[in-house]
Amino acid sequence: MIIAIQCTDQVGLVAKISGLLAAENYNIVAMQEHVDKTENLFFMRLEVNKDANADGLEQQLADLLPPDASIKINPNPEKNAIVLVTKEYHCLADILVRNHFKTLGANVQCVIGNHDTLGDICKRFDIPFYHVPYDVPAEPEKKVLEIIAGYEHDYIVLAKFMRVISPEFVNRFHNKIVNIHHSFLPAFAGANPYRQAYERGVKLIGATAHFVTDELDEGPIIAQQIIPANHSLTTADMIRAGKEIETAVLAKALRMVFDDRVFIYKNKTVVLE
Amino acid sequence: MIIAIQCTDQVGLVAKISGLLAAENYNIVAMQEHVDKTENLFFMRLEVNKDANADGLEQQLADLLPPDASIKINPNPEKNAIVLVTKEYHCLADILVRNHFKTLGANVQCVIGNHDTLGDICKRFDIPFYHVPYDVPAEPEKKVLEIIAGYEHDYIVLAKFMRVISPEFVNRFHNKIVNIHHSFLPAFAGANPYRQAYERGVKLIGATAHFVTDELDEGPIIAQQIIPANHSLTTADMIRAGKEIETAVLAKALRMVFDDRVFIYKNKTVVLE
């Protein structure tokens, strides 16, 4: 059982929480906490190995903690996810493989593509695929929402989904949409980051997984990684190399998110690995 | 004030410790803990910001904790260090610069070299240098011990000291001698690691900082790092590149050790960064 707590910091919080758990005979298998001293915020993730009445525990914790505390108790860490794609296969295929072998940490319910390119790979893994063309801006999103409504979903994953999402869509899934951006944000936000990187002559290229907010490519960062680049790489080489790093960064970010390790505040994240 | 605790794990240890500190009105500025479940061992490092009677606190903690608890309370995190060298300047110069600008985390008391090559750089930084030739195996170590005895010392740093150390010497400074080894241990232990690496055709080279034990290059590892290598590097190139990584790894290890972040058990370390 995973317990995730986020609240105003106070002297003695760890003592209170671990005292309560010890008194109730929970065995703490893993505990990570972080205090942001600038913001006076406390973050804690616990894994405990007695699966007692989680509702009762939540109330007990709420009685102990500051009134602003967010307490998430997750008896079943398995999440459900819906994946949006365009044409590029690398992130989706990685997600489908992990999903198939039960190592994704979430169940992929369906995949929605604005092209039908990736329908075949979904079919090979017995995952429903919906083709929703995005030629008209307003209508396709409505269609996407209808499809999503038909499935259990904790998170929406944009696995190289190359269409703009409306503020309404973002707000409906507040802090629930994970995107992979093909650059080391905040460098090269927006379109054609590899062309930008090539023209700027950078010596590293990277990828960034982040939650989606209203502002394009500006949401809380979950994971980032880079690989060396140099003059010998063409834009095409950078794109190819970038796909490897995008796949790895999105996989890492999803593992953290699905495992309840990511806390969000002030447009940034605490990731308690 | 830094508190470092190592003991058998028990349910409720964090609660007990943080409860005591809260009751005594210490403000916990930073706290990291680790439990080795295989060995059932608990490790904790705390920074608290009330510098009260440390002796009293140590007793209070001892009363709370299992009888095997090691409790180190460090009101003054400044350490004293003695550095042993041969001819290579890179690690020593880095240590002297950090020492000079008070960012090493320890005060270098003196430097002892089995060659006199590095006397000049020590003099430039007003650090005593002793030249102890190592042509005869038994005698020079006696001389080194006499010099060490004349200075305050918490740690001995082997900053590219290329002579064998006797078991007696090692045991006298148990878990207090930090060495930088010019390879990614356990690969290429022993002499000429870069030649070995070159001949093996490795694609990465690395460096390892570790505590010194009786067995050559087999002590608890504190820090390791690598850099990419390839066929274009000669042995000489690997040596040059290796010096950069050795300097960085030793600096990192010393920062961890001098900041009371390294716990030793079972020939390995817990480093609570």
Added chain:
Amino acid sequence: MIIAIQCTDQVGLVAKISGLLAAENYNIVAMQEHVDKTENLFFMRLEVNKDANADGLEQQLADLLPPDASIKINPNPEKNAIVLVTKEYHCLADILVRNHFKTLGANVQCVIGNHDTLGDICKRFDIPFYHVPYDVPAEPEKKVLEIIAGYEHDYIVLAKFMRVISPEFVNRFHNKIVNIHHSFLPAFAGANPYRQAYERGVKLIGATAHFVTDELDEGPIIAQQIIPANHSLTTADMIRAGKEIETAVLAKALRMVFDDRVFIYKNKTVVLE
């Protein structure tokens, strides 16, 4: 068209080769060369964009170059590969995905497993799978050889194939078998490298892709990579993290091998990226 040359070094080799190509009106699209000065060996990889009579060119080059020259001219860079596996899916699934989307640089002809665990994923990608149990040591290899004989094959890929291969098998496919080893060789050769790494308390874990020779885990290294590790990782965590790095390193090595970028000599490689 790719040209790969390996021979004794001489003054003027680059001039001779590029002079011939210029005279024959080949346009050199990419050229990398390396000279091992210790061994006095010359390595060159060229991409040229006129697909002329390769046989004629080979003779012309042979006339120019030292008599020991190995000249490989590859008008069709597409290779054929056969993959051997046991139970772990991560490397195989990555290979199958790349193969399916035509980005592997080779065509996977079939997969042979000593368990049947991975038959299903092969079937999903329409790749023939053969289950050859390895309970009896001598017979199964004969069966594997028969299967291999039925397909075009330039390379054999051991994608987490956890059975020992006989010297006869190795010699039959000299410098044609690529293995992924789950450690940073030469550290932790042999079985259970993650347990070894955990017990040694290393701060980095890695993976090594290499050609297979008679001596276990001692063949020429093609690619290596590492990721940071620390005390918080259990052996199981190391295995999980190791799978990510194994997948990435094998993919990198295969890309280099299939793209005729890897030259072998003296139990090591030159990789002209």
Added chain:
Amino acid sequence: MIIAIQCTDQVGLVAKISGLLAAENYNIVAMQEHVDKTENLFFMRLEVNKDANADGLEQQLADLLPPDASIKINPNPEKNAIVLVTKEYHCLADILVRNHFKTLGANVQCVIGNHDTLGDICKRFDIPFYHVPYDVPAEPEKKVLEIIAGYEHDYIVLAKFMRVISPEFVNRFHNKIVNIHHSFLPAFAGANPYRQAYERGVKLIGATAHFVTDELDEGPIIAQQIIPANHSLTTADMIRAGKEIETAVLAKALRMVFDDRVFIYKNKTVVLE
């Protein structure tokens, strides 16, 4: 002797150049070349081991190569450098140490600081230090120029020089000023990059060494590197960690520049390592 060539690409350039060198009995010890196909530009760096009449060779090469060829022949690879600093010691101390032990690849002629903080460390290494306060914007630069004029200088190194440089100054030393910027450009250009990075919640921090052009932090990038960051780092921690990476990146960039490995075009670099 090092030969650096930059010109329009043509079929047969490598053959012409290596043919000439072979005819003149130069032994090519190292050769790297690069062709930018988009711009149709050719770059080559050669190390040859006969130190013949370089002027004659330059003319011979000029006769062979396209009329726009830039040919640099460097019989003596030792450069002279002048270093500008403010208060931070880390990059300067590293440069002074390497200079002292003759591994910098250039001779530091003098150091100029807009504060006097770093005069002491220069004195310890017998390097002239000039204190030029920058309270008035126009005058100090004139003074700096006078000091520079009194020394041999191939390059000006801004080793954490925190003052704006005028366009006149930049143009006078076109492609001769190397700066270390404390971020992974183009992210976080301008002031307080670590504060920006902290507030953005990035998971990596980096440093960039680049040539200085008129536009702030927009000049050709020579080297970049990053280190992982996370929520546990305060702005102060990021600054400390950043200093390590700044030191390493500037050292790498200077090694490349002083070794005639860096070619500049279109606001970017080719670095022939």
